Amino acid sequence: MFDDFPPVRVYAPAGLYEDLLAYLVRRLLENGANSSFVNRLYDEELAPEAIVSDPIEISLARTSSTLPTPELLYGPDRPNSAGCDLASQTALGRFSALLSERADMPEPQAADPASGEIDAWVKTAAEAQPAWNALGGRRRANLLRTAADALEQGRNEFFRVLAGEAGKTVDDAVAEVREAVDFMRYYARQAERDFESPMAQDGPTGESNDLSLHGRGVFVCISPWNFPLAIFLGQVSAALLAGNAVLAKPAEQTPRIAKLAVDLLHSTGVPADVLQLVAGAGDVGAALVNHPRIAGVAFTGGTDTAARIQSALAGKSNRPIVPFIAETGGQNVMVADSSALIEQTTDDAIRSAFLSAGQRCSALRVLCVQDEVADTLLESIRGAATELTIGDPHDPSTDIGPIIDQPSLDRIQAHIERMRSLGCEVWTGGRLNESLEGPYIRPHIIELESLAQLEGECFGPVMHVLRFDAADLAGLVDSINRLEFGLTLGVQSRIDARVNEVIARARVGNIYVNRDMVGAVVGVQPFGGMGLSGTGPKAGGPHYLHRFAVEKTITINTTAKGGNVELLRSVAIDAPT
Known part of the structure; x- marks a missing residue:
């Protein structure tokens, strides 16, 4: 009778205990679920057709009409940025051909703080700002949306410059262009909503009360080399959309990328007097910050530089009080307890x-692992890091590109040697x-005895490791808080109570649970820290744009023109008939 049976494949998993135990648990959960084939097979009330139906077809029928497509993920008025299928060998081949054409563009001339150029640029910007502010939120938003579309359409040129000047790998270059596009579209939507018309306030009859938002004047935007396009355009677009004129100061390592971005904005309608590129080193940034007509500063970079800017702004008694928006570095920690999934934690830590x-401000610096x-x-983690390829960012097979410059590499190597001198075990891979x-430089892993062994942030592919006792989890979080940085924190645990304990206790701006702790998405994970890691408000969040604006309240006594029409209308409606 078995001759009539269809072929059946029988398999038995083989492996080590720690691998097979998780596999067994998954199979038990699947087979014990009400929706499992085994469970449904013995349900006499189910028809055979229901048992053998295709679950994928059922799922598609239920969800295909409600799930948004990737482009509409954020709604019809904010298109999602376009990605690239980097899993496709065909796409990677195109990238290889594209990046083989190295970008060749001149470096913008650096400003001379002693020449009087900065005074002239500030004067030009200040004179152009009122007309730009008067355009209103909707017209400014339309210009920035056009710029976002143009960036997306012309992204190949940006890919080449990002690889050549900033050492961006293919993955990082694609992600950076997408983030820049997302920033412009996200802030454009906010500007159209909040900066176009006054917002009526509730109040008594007989008067009107309106609140409106306007540009502050001339904003200085100082951006870093590690995200020379995304952060640069994020700052600049927010300041522009709020109605400000902008003097944009890029990092001295990446002026070409900034020049390309500014040229794109000018070509799509942003006036040259409203947005000016000011290239140069730290002395140029200092001259801009100290100029008496500057109405605000947005800065992303090192904590020490942020402290100097803050002191400069606070120390001038002959100028208005201006806002300072800073996002700096972090001594970012990931905490992994004994319930963490090893494979997932490995992937998340490596990334x-x-x-x-x-070279991300959000990057993992210290991995705290439960002893067990x-x-x-x-x-x-060591096994996975061994497989990483360090090399030319123009090669699509590269996982890790170069450090931005030799002085930065020297600082990383000096840190590694210092840790060796303290007796720390140092492992190198890749x-x-x-x-x-x-x-x-290859990835490095350094084992610590205490967080106190660290002196500031090591801005490179160096992961420190600290073991901890589960009973001292609260003490561990307190020691992390004592570092005074508060940018990102990762938690790897499948115990909700433990996750909630860490979240409640940690003084950190962005906390990521059971995932990597980099790559915040605009409008989804507003990004920014606290303490030594920044002032807020968070970039890519609902409160950021307003920090670039002044608020104006207009109150009008509407009865001064003769009577309260609104009150009379109300009396007429309420009168007996």
Whole structure:
């Protein structure tokens, strides 16, 4: 009778205990679920057709009409930025051909603070700002939306410059262009909503009360080299959309990318007098910040530089009090307890600490691992890090590109040697062609005895590891808080009570649970820290744009023109008939 049975495949999993235990649990959960085939097979009330129906077809029938397509993920009035299928060999081949055409564009001339140029630029911007502010939120938003579309359509040129000047890998270049597009579209929607018309306020009859938002004047935007397009355009577009004129000061390592972005904005309708590029080193930024006609400063960069800017702004008694929006670095920690999934934590730690060569303000700096799983997790992370390829960012197979410049590499190497001198165990991994010229470095893992061994942030692919006792989780979080940084924090745990304890206790701006801790998405994960990590409000969030504006309240006694029509109308409606 078995001759009539269809072929059946029988398989038995093989592997180590720690692998098979998780597999067994998953199978038990699946087979024990009410929706499982095994459970439904013995349900006498179910028809055979229902048992053998295709679950994928059922799912598609239920959800296809309600789930938004990727482009409409954020609604019809804010298109999602376009991505690239980097899993496709065809797409990677196109990238390889594209990046082989190295970008060749001149570097913008650096400003001379002693020449009087900055005075002239500030004067020009201040004279142009009132007309730009008078355009209103909707017209400014339309211009920035046009710029976002143009950036998306012309992204290939930006990919080349990002790889050549900033050392961005293919993945990082694509992500950066997308973030820049998202910033412009997100802030444009806010500007259209909040800056176009006054907002009527509730109040008594007989008067009108309106609140309106306007540009402050001339804003200085100082951006970093690690996100030379996304952060640059995020700051600049927010300041412009709020009605300000902008003097944009990029990092001295990446002026070409900034020049390309400013040229794009000018070509799509932003007046040249309203947006001016001011290239140069730190002395140029200092001259801009100290100018008496500056109405605000937006800065992303090092904590020490932010402190100097803050002191400069506060120390001038002959100028108005101006806002300072700062996003700085962090001593970012990921806490992994004994319930964390080893494979997931490995992937998240590798991505957070080593990709982008660790040159993200949000990057993982210290991995705190519960004693019971520390050896297993570290073995997994070392194995994964060994497979990373360090090399030319123009090569699509590269995982980790170069450090931005030789002085930055020297600081990273000096930190590693200091940790060795303290007796810390240092591990090095990854595949690096030693004949490759440039500021390249392999991923490093350094075991600590205490967080007190750290002195500031090491801005590169260096992961420190600290083991902890589960009973001292609260003390661990307190020690993290004592570092005074508060940018990002990762938590790897499947115990909700433990996750909630960490979230409640940590003084950190962005907390990520059971995922990597980099790559905040505009409008989804508003980004910014507290303490030494920044002033707020968060970039890509609902409160950011308003910090670039002044508020004006207009109260009008409407009865002064003769009677209260609104009150008379109310009396007439309420009168007996």
